[in-house]
C-alpha cells in the first residue's frame with residue numbers, strides 16, 4: 222500500500238497522510254496535486270512525499286489525481302521550505318501564495334475557449350447545400366451569413382465542383398459575425414435550423430504574436446559597455462553583484478544586453494520589478510527586443526493567465542525571460558541563468574500581509590543559487606543591507622557614475638521653509654523659488670513634478686476651538702479628509718466617515734484641515750499655476766491598471782505638464798521632459814518613528830530628484846525642508862551615498878540594527894487590550910529568560926490598534942553569530958504555547974523577520 226504526505230493551502234505547519242488507492246499507485250509522484258477530503262471539504266493538496274510507511278492511524282484515500290506531470294518541481298519545494306523556515310511561516314501559507322489560485326482549488330481553472338462553427342454533416346455535399354440555400358431564400362440576413370460562412374470556411378467549393386470539404390477552414394462565431402455584419406441571433410437561427418453546428422475550441426490567453434527582434438537592441442555607450450564587462454567579470458567570482466548606477470545612467474539597457482547574453486547561452490532570465498505599476502514602461506522596452514520570448518507574471522494578472530504561464534514554464538517551450546513582481550520568484554524554472562532585481566532598494570519587494578512575510582530580493586538570491594544562476598541587484602540608491610554586502614566584498618560591486626549622454630545630475634537647491642514661513646513668504650506649500658522655477662519650466666515648454674508623500678486632501682482634521690481630531694473607531698489613527706468624496710477615510714482599514722457638521726465636543730462648526738495631501742496640493746496648483754495641465758498620481762487616482770497607464774502616457778506625450786504624486790512617481794519612471802522636481806516637504810519622511818526612516822528618506826528623495834533632467838538639459842530640484850542642517854539633506858544634495866551610509870552605519874551598529882544585527886519583530890493581536898497586553902508581557906519575559914537582553918519590549922507600536930485588533934510588539938536584536946536555528950525553535954515553541962493557552966483565546970501572534 223502506498224501513502225502520500227500532502228500539504229494544504231492553509232496556515233498549517235503539518236503535512237497530512239492519505240492512502241493511495243491502487244488505481245492511482247503508479248500515477249502519483251511528489252509535486253503532483255491530489256484532491257483529498259480535509260475536514261469534510263474537498264481540497265486540492267500538494268504531494269510532498271510518496272512512501273509505504275503505514276501511519277499509526279486510520280487514514281483516508283485520496284480522491285483524485287488531476288495531474289499527469291508534477292506542477293511543482295523538487296527545487297521549488299526546497300525553496301518554499303526555506304521561505305517557510307526563514308520567515309517563520311507555515312509551509313501551507315507559502316504554498317498558498319506561491320501557486321496561482323486556479324491550480325489550488327478543484328475546478329477553478331478553465332481553459333479559455335472560443336465558439337466555432339462547422340457545416341452540419343447532412344449538408345456536406347453540393348446538392349444538399351443547394352437545398353439549404355433554397356430554404357433560406359426568404360430569410361435575407363441568414364442567407365447572407367450562411368453564404369459568407371461557406372466562403373470563409375472554403376465550403377463554397379462544394380456547390381461549384383461538389384468536392385469533399387476536406388480542406389475546410391475553422392471559423393469562429395465572432396469571425397462570422399464580423400465578416401457578415403450579422404448578430405448572434407442570426408447565427409443562432411442557422412444553428413437552430415441545423416445548417417451549422419457549434420463546438421468549443423481551446424485557446425491560450427498568452428500572447429504569442431510578436432517575434433523577437435534583436436535589432437531593436439540599443440548599442441551601449443562606453444561607460445555602459447565597461448560596466449557590462451565588469452559585471453560579467455564579477456560574476457566569475459561572486460554569485461551576487463550590485464550595479465550601483467546613478468539615475469538615468471541606462472541600467473535598463475545594460476540589463477537588456479545581459480539578458481541577450483544569457484539567452485544566447487540557452488539560459489532563462491527572471492527580471493524582478495518592485496511593483497506592477499512599474500511594468501508598463503519596462504515591459505514595452507523589453508517587448509520590443511524579446512517579443513514572444515518574454516512572459517509577464519504578477520498578481521494583478523488574471524488567475525487563468527497565471528496558470529497558463531505556470532504551465533508554459535513547465536513545458537518544453539518555456540519563456541526565456543520572465544518579467545514579474547515579487548510573486549514571480551515562485552515560478553518553475555528549468556534552466557535559469559540570471560536573476561535581475563531592478564530597483565533592489567524598493568520596500569515593496571517585501572510582502573507585509575498576509576504571511577509569508579518574505580523579501581523577494583532574498584528569495585531571488587536563494588532561487589538563483591539553487592539553479593546555479595547569478596543575481597544582479599540594480600539601483601541608484603542601494604539598500605543598507607546591499608550596500609554593506611557590496612562594500613565588504615560579500616557581493617561584487619560595479620558602479621556607473623555617469624548619466625547616459627553625460628547629462629549632469631540635477632542641481633538640488635535646499636529651501637528652508639521654517640525661515641520662509643517666518644518671513645511670511647510661503648504661498649501655501651510653495652516657496653517663492655519653487656513657484657518661479659516651475660513657472661519658468663512650464664513657460665519654456667517643459668514639465669514639472671511635485672512630490673508630496675501624503676494622499677488625500679488634509680492628512681488630519683481639527684477643531685480650531687477645542688482641538689478635537691476625528692479618529693477611526695477601528696484603528697488608533699486620525700482620519701484623512703478626502704475632498705472630492707467629501708468624507709473622512711481611515712488609511713489603515715479603509716473605513717469612511719461623514720464629515721461632521723460641527724465638532725462633537727464643543728459644537729464649533731469650523732473644522733479645519735491640517736497639512737497637505739496630494740489632493741490639496743492639486744487645488745493649490747490650479748490656483749497658483751492656472752496655465753498648467755495637471756495630473757495627479759497616487760493610490761486614489763490609480764485604482765485601475767488603465768488609469769495608471771493613462772496618467773503615465775499622458776505625461777510622457779506631454780498632454781499634461783505638471784505631475785503631482787506620492788512615492789509612486791519616484792519609481793524608475795523615465796520621462797524626457799522634466800525640467801524641475803519639487804520635494805514639497807522632506808520632514809514628513811524624516812520624522813517617521815522607525816530606524817529605517819533616514820534610509821528611506823534618502824532613497825526616496827534621491828530617486829524623485831533623479832526624474833529631473835533625463836534628456837537634454839540639466840534638471841533642477843527644489844528641496845523644501847524645515848531641517849536643512851541635517852546631514853542627510855546635504856548627502857542627498859551631493860548624491861553622496863558613501864558619506865550617508867558611513868554616518869548611518871555608525872548609528873546602526875551602536876544601536877544594534879541591520880545590517881549588523883538581525884532583527885525580528887513579534888506582533889501580538891487581540892481584540893481585548895488587557896489580554897494582549899498580559900500575553901505580550903508573558904511572552905516578553907519568557908523570551909528574555911532564554912535570550913536575555915536581545916529581547917526588547919513589549920511596546921505599543923506607533924499605530925497600536927488596526928481593524929479593532931489591539932497590537933503589541935516585541936523586538937529581537939540578534940547578533941550575526943547566533944545560532945538562528947535555535948532562536949527559531951525557541952520562538953516557535955514559546956509562541957505555540959501562548960497561542961494554545963486558553964486564557965488568551967483567539968490571540969494571534971506572528972513574526973516579521975528582517976522587517977522594513
Ligand SMILES: Nc1ncnc2c1ncn2[C@@H]1O[C@H](COP(=O)(O)OP(=O)(O)OP(=O)(O)O)[C@@H](O)[C@H]1O
Nearest residue numbers: 439440441442468469470471472473474625793795
Ligand atoms: N545605450 C543607449 N542607447 C540609447 N538610449 C539609451 C542608452 N542608454 C540609456 N538610454 C536611454 O536613456 C534613458 C535612461 O535610461 P534607463 O531608464 O535605462 O536608466 P536607469 O539607469 O534605469 O535609470 P533609473 O535608475 O532612474 O530608473 C532611457 O530613455 C534610455 O532609453
Ligand SMILES: [Zn+2]
Nearest residue numbers: 693696711714
Ligand atoms: Zn481604521
